[in-house]
Amino acid sequence: xxxxxxxxxxxxxxxxxxxxxxxxxxxxxxxxxxxxxxxxxxxxxxxxxxxxxxxxxxxxxxxxxxxxxxxxxxxxxxxxxxxxx
Amino acid sequence: xxxxxxxxxxxxxxxxxxxxxxxxxxxxxxxxxxxxxxxxxxxxxxxxxxxxxxxxxxxxxxxxxxxxxxxxxxxxxxxxxxxxx
Numbered sequence: 003x004x005x006x007x008x009x010x011x012x013x014x015x016x017x018x019x020x021x022x023x024x025x026x027x028x029x030x031x032x033x034x035x036x037x038x039x040x041x042x043x044x045x046x047x048x049x050x051x052x053x054x055x056x057x058x059x060x061x062x063x064x065x066x067x068x069x070x071x072x073x074x075x076x077x078x079x080x081x082x083x084x085x086x087x
Numbered sequence: 088x089x090x091x092x093x094x095x096x097x098x099x100x101x102x103x104x105x106x107x108x109x110x111x112x113x114x115x116x117x118x119x120x121x122x123x124x125x126x127x128x129x130x131x132x133x134x135x136x137x138x139x140x141x142x143x144x145x146x147x148x149x150x151x152x153x154x155x156x157x158x159x160x161x162x163x164x165x166x167x168x169x170x171x172x
Binding site: 024045 | 088094095096106109112113116118120121122123124125126127128129130131132133134135136142145146148149152153154
């Protein structure tokens, strides 16, 4: 079994209300120096067997069709997770 | 300006309905071989100035108090993003 990480973020030009809300709250809680916060999604997909280029391509396709909304989001990363020791 | 990435995932023992829903949909859309899907959050924090250990510690503290719910979520990663070329 292997784990593939998929990271999805809102497109830069898209308004990110969640990120804005978090960004506004940080100074109120004493965390200064953070100019901007953007919030996206992280998926961990556990796949059977070995991760071949074909499997990665299939996962990227699933990421672009099911795990993200291509109109407002970008798939920024599809990588194989390092096995934790 | 630098960007710090914060990754938050549901605790392993916690039910992850969103992940389950995505995991169930994948085979219906022709993506087989995915045993499990877990969905979490990814934050990109743009910070002023240099990222020192103290800044990273402050961001980790903000992650554990504001960006995640420590009862049901774990902060799995706090890293400085590579500057994109």
